[in-house]
């Protein structure tokens with residue numbers, strides 16, 4: 072008998088395959104989701120959808136909720152209720168709606184009065200909700216952060232949030248595999264943030280589209296868990312579906328003892344079983360990679376962004392580039408970026424003066440980051456004209472920093488010390504840049520208007536942010552005396568925010584007690600579609616040419632319009648900063664303000680359209696404006712999926728076809744996009760191009776079918792999958808698993824029977 076052929080697999084392949092509930096003939100997979108994080112911005116319309124369709128949340132114990140984007144970062148000492156605390160009406164309504172939803176649907180929630188509240192991607196790992204080998208999603212693009220634990224974690228849109236809440240699954244296609252191997256030692260003063268900025272500068276913001284990146288090599292192994300999170304966090308900025316790092320000893324040490332994770336002390340047998348499984352989570356030797364990149368750590372410098380895309384980076388010792396350094400669309404983007412950033416080509420980066428410094432965000436707001444900044448500025452004073460704020464990633468990070476006295480060091484040096492949240496990373500609360508202000512920011516996105524209308528962002532590491540604060544201009548960390556010692560000292564802690572079980576007892580309740588107290592609803596399951604998607608067959612209309620690459624969802628729909636709890640009426644915010652001037656008048660030069668394009672139904676755009684944030688508000692705004700089809704050579708993946716969820720057809724075609732269609736669009740002609748025949752015609756019916764759309768998506772669009780109804784037909788398969796995995800990975804059964812995993816195994820219970828039970832869940 073011939074020996075069985077065992078195919079070598081990547082870590083991504085393994086996790087993906089372990090979670091397949093069902094696969095149809097064209098490769099669309101119903102993927103089981105182990106963990107779901109939710110926040111106030113991307114969930115209201117999902118809960119509304121559930122209510123409208125009379126659906127329940129399938130496994131509330133696998134969902135963790137917090138508020139982070141809209142929350143004020145001012146003192147919470149007198150916090151009583153969200154209603155009283157949040158002054159700005161739209162933010163308050165979004166947050167109150169969220170609290171009502173998590174209460175109604177019985178979801179574990181860390182609110183503003185709870186020190187476990189924080190940025191969703193900080194609290195997941197902090198609580199041990201993030202575990203190796205799991206699938207994790209969140210209506211947020213930086214879900215890739217959790218990949219640092221060897222989990223398959225990625226952002227989704229609001230329709231998909233609803234899908235996961237209702238079915239605990241997601242419709243997925245397989246991604247390609249990309250390996251980024253980094254070897255050698257990072258030079259003194261060079262951090263994981265510099266490394267990931269360097270990588271994005273090298274491969275571009277579209278460099279990893281369609282791929283899951285696995286980061287490996289000796290440099291990655293030597294990074295702390297926090298530094299690994301920084302790397303995975305920004306893999307979305309390289310266009311990747313997700314980024315991940317195989318778990319190792321460091322990963323296990325970080326997880327062990329966290330409140331929502333299995334613990335070696337509380338459940339040694341379960342821990343042994345879990346660690347045995349986690350050890351298998353490595354890419355096999357000889358596994359096949361679709362793309363491979365090698366980086367030498369020594370080649371990475373302290374890095375800073377100059378433009379309006381995360382790929383616009385140079386070493387801090389470098390200069391602002393000239394448009395002539397680039398060709399084609401990139402040259403045009405460089406001109407725009409220099410104009411927006413008000414920078415003169417050729418000037419040294421370290422000659423650029425700054426007004427603000429922001430230390431925070433899901434990229435760099437963990438204890439290691441804050442410790443480094445505090446120690447670098449300790450005993451010094453920042454100049455008067457610099458306004459610097461530090462926003463810890465969670466209440467527990469804040470508490471830990473205060474225990475270490477870091478807050479005092481920062482305040483004494485002239486920094487403001489705030490409460491946790493997303494804050495000036497996205498400016499949905501009051502923390503914003505004013506027009507024209509320039510900021511050295513430890514965040515992940517330097518898009519136009521990202522930190523405030525007209526604000527200018529330079530992405531940097533915490534070390535460079537501290538140096539900039541001290542010098543009042545962009546500065547090299549190596550200019551700061553004694554930096555080497557400080558950098559070395561800040562890395563000494565392995566498990567920086569060690570959370571004792573007692574720390575769970577916030578406001579006198581354990582997680583599980585708190586969970587039980589919330590009243591549940593048991594809405595009946597139904598197969599009625601919730602979104603009421605319109606069919607897409609043949610679309611004829613004006614096509615508007617948008618000759619820019621990397622058009623991000625922040626520019627498609629700025630954050631101030633993402634505070635709504637509805638899907639409708641968003642066209643008013645579409646391309647707001649490009650369509651309207653400071654006084655609210657239409658800018659005559661912008662294409663969608665000109666006849667006949669103000670009536671466009673089709674957009675022909677540059678590559679990587681819709682990159683960045685997962686906000687489904689962007690396609691809702693396009694739809695509300697009347698756009699039903701976007702044609703480009705590539706798309707941001709989450710935007711692509713979000714469009715399909717809303718009956719917008721995103722068409723990927725060759726650049727030569729885009730160029731041809733741009734010419735037609737320039738001439739003001741109509742295009743006809745015929746999905747029934749998969750062709751694009753000009754206004755006289757002459758064929759210009761063929762196109763290809765995934766068979767399953769084509770079927771959905773032609774028939775206006777809602778994914779959830781289709782998935783609910785797979786109920787028996789989902790139950791069977793849950794039964795099997797509850798035996799194989801019992802530690803995933805829910806937040807109270809460590810008390811239950813043994814009995815699960817012995818009693819062979821299936822998950823539906825394992826409801827949270829107050830009696831068994833007291834720590």
Ligand SMILES: CC(C)[C@H](C(=O)O)[C@@H](O)C(=O)O
Nearest residue numbers: 112113211212213684685686
């Ligand atoms: C609001 C949310 C949907 C968004 C995201 O997906 O990234 C935000 O976190 C951001 O960083 O822009």
Ligand code: SF4
Nearest residue numbers: 213432433493496497
């Ligand atoms: S990128 Fe910024 S806004 Fe988005 S989740 Fe992270 S901290 Fe929040």
